[in-house]
Every structure is written in C-alpha cells, then in structure tokens.
Amino acid sequence: MDRQKISAIAHGDHPIAAPLHDSSVDRLLTRALPRGDERVLDLGCGEAAWLVRAAGGRPGVRGDGVDVSEAALTRGWSWIEEAGLSGRVDLHLADAAGFGAPQPYDLVMCVGATHAFGGLLPTLEAAGQKLAEGGSVLIGDGFWEREPGAATLEVGFSADEFADLATTVDRVTEAGWVPTYAHVSTLAEWDDYEWSWTGTLARWALDHPEDPDAKDAAAAAVQHRTEWLRGYRGTLGFVTMVLRRAE
Template identity: 55%
Template structure:
C-alpha cells in the first residue's frame, strides 16, 4: 500500500501527526505567538493542523505549508476552505529540505517531521535558517523516556542512538545556538489517543472497504504498528515539543 496513502488514512481521526492534544497545540502556539501578522512556515505540514491553528492565533498572519503527500495536502486545502482560511494558507508540494521561501518567518514549525531533514540536529540547522532574528522555531521530536528495551527497539525498528534522552535534546539545541522558552512533554493519554487513532483509523477503513485491494495491507499495517507500540515502545519513547529562540 502506498505509504502516503496509508498515512493519510491513519490520521483520519487525528490530523495532528504527533501525540499532542488540541489543547496543548494551542498552549504551545500561545507561547510562540510573535505578532498578529506573523509569517508562519510549517515544514512537513501534513494536513496543516498546526498551520491552521496558528492562523487562528494570528488574525492577520499568513502560513506556508510544505509537504510531499498529495493526500495530506488535499485534506489541508479542504479544511482551510471549511475554516475560511484558504486566503491565508499557501500549500506547497515540495521536499522540505529543498524548499526555498521568499524571505524569512516569524514562526517555523517542524513537529513530528524531523525525519524529513535527517534528524533533530539537522532540523535545527536547516529549518532554523528560515527563522528571522527574533522569530521562534518549534520542533517536536522523540526521546527515550527510559533506556530503550530490546522490545522497544524492535517495535520501532531502530537502534539506541536513533534518539537521545530529554536532557540530551535540550543540550543539542543549546549547542546549535537555540534556547527553549517553553516545552511540552506529551502525556501518556496523548500517546494512547494518537496510537489508538492511528491504528483504529486504518482498521476501520479496512473493515468498511473489505473489497478494496489495499484492505488487507491496511489491516496488517495496523496490527504490526499496534503490536510494536503495545508490546514495545509504549512508555519507553517520549515526545517533546520545544519552543526555541536564538540564544544570541
């Protein structure tokens, strides 16, 4: 099954593509607001849930959303139209690594999409280039809440050095010249809601479309993901969203 299509179905009931509740998205954006007419850039925007909510906090602002998935961008455009924000959101089907904007931004978002740049450190460097001198860079990244177990590594199909612990992430940001002005560590309930939504959306779609050629693949993907989470990284992998400003 096409991975972008699979991801689009999986996020049907949780368009925020990270284990964060809507309440905490708003809390983070309130901490990041710079001005009513802010320029906002969302790299790896998915369905543009962050961009659209940021525009609600910046009544005269404009956002650019960048993603490779046509399915996610189609949903983003539909939601923007429904919320009467189409005139303030521009969507770009581009690779976030090679996107060349027209000028810099007051707020740059990359939450749950650092893989697009090759990791956290690379995101700080490459996404950070688009932030103006007094702007904010908001990055959401995974970390080891406890030392990774063999089951967690198997469930995530990764190695221990894929992530660091939370102090290590903050240290990386400091070494790159960024200072956290706020952060939110996702709670267990947020993780559970995200994972059950991800696997449940795929499962529900497959059961509703039994004759579809991708139904079996969707069910298998949901089961594999669910097992990897419940039997592996649940309670081991954490997620933090950092609100960063330049330290000098």
C-alpha cells in the same frame, strides 16, 4: 499499500500527526505566536493541521506549508477552505529540505517530521536559515523516556536514534538555541494518538472491504499496534519545544 495513503487514512481522526492533545497544541501556539500577525512556515506540514490552528482566530497570521504527500495536501486544502483561510494559508508539494523560502518567517514549525532533514539538529539548522531575526522555531521530536530495551529495538529503533530528555535539551542549547517553552507529551496523549492511528486505519479497512488496499490497511494497523504496545509504549517520549536563537 502506499505509505502516504496509510498515513492519510490513519490521521483522519487525529489530524495533528503527533502525540498532542488539542489543549497542548493551543498552548504551544499561544507561546509561539505572541503578536498574532506572524508569517509561519510548516516544514512537513502533512494535512496542514498546525497551520489551520495557527491562523484560525489570528486574522493577521499568514502561512505556508510544505510536504511531499499529495494526499495529505489535498486533505489540507479542504481543511483550509472549511476554515475560511484561503488566501492566508498556502500549501506546496515539495521536499521540505529543499524548499526555498521567498523571505524569512517569524515562526518555522517542524513537528514530527525531523526525519526529512536527518534528525533534530539538522532540522534546526535548516529552520534557522528560513527564520527572521527574533523569530521562533516550534519543533517536535522523540526522546527516550527510559533506556530502550530489546523489545523496542526489535521493532526498528536504534539505541542511538534518540537521547534522554536532558541530553536532548543540552544538544539543542549547545547548538545555539534557547527553549522559551516546551511540552512533554503524556502517556495519555501517546495512547490517544496511537489508538486513533491504529483504530482509524482498522475501521477504514472494515468499512471498505471491496478496496484492494483493505487487507494491507488492516495488516498495517495490527503491525503498528503490536509494535507500539509490545515495543515502544512508555519508552519513546515526545517533546515539542519553542526555541529562539541565543544572543
């Protein structure tokens, strides 16, 4: 089963593709969009959930989203139309790393998609190239809540893939960025995200037994649930930071 199709289905009940409750998303956007008339770019936007939340209730905000998943962008367009944001939010089917911004943005976002650039620091470098003077970056990435054990590594992680939270922040500041706000996802946020991901995919498989991808979807839900519960639950953390360049 195509990975993009799996992701599109699995995020149907949790369009924010990261372990964040709605209240956390709103708080981060409030800190990142103080004026309410900013130009926003979301690199790896998925279904455009962050852009819809950013522009909704802020009539001066305009945004662009970039993603390689046609299925996710199709769903994103429907969200944009339903929210009445057509003309203010635009989506582009393109590689986020190669997207050429026509002009600088006041806020560049990349939450849960730093793999597209090769990690946290390369993502910050790429985002900075598209950022207007005085602008902010909203970035979300993993870190180790505790040292990963054998069970975590066996599901596909490497020990050096992430660092602890303090080291992660140190690396960001050493690269010339200043955190102006951040949110560390709670275990409850992680559990809600993972149960939504696996449960939505499993329900789709049960509701569409005639679909040729139903068995693959069910298997993917079981595999993901097992890797989460027996592998990285309580070990993999997630931090979302609002950053500005150091003077």
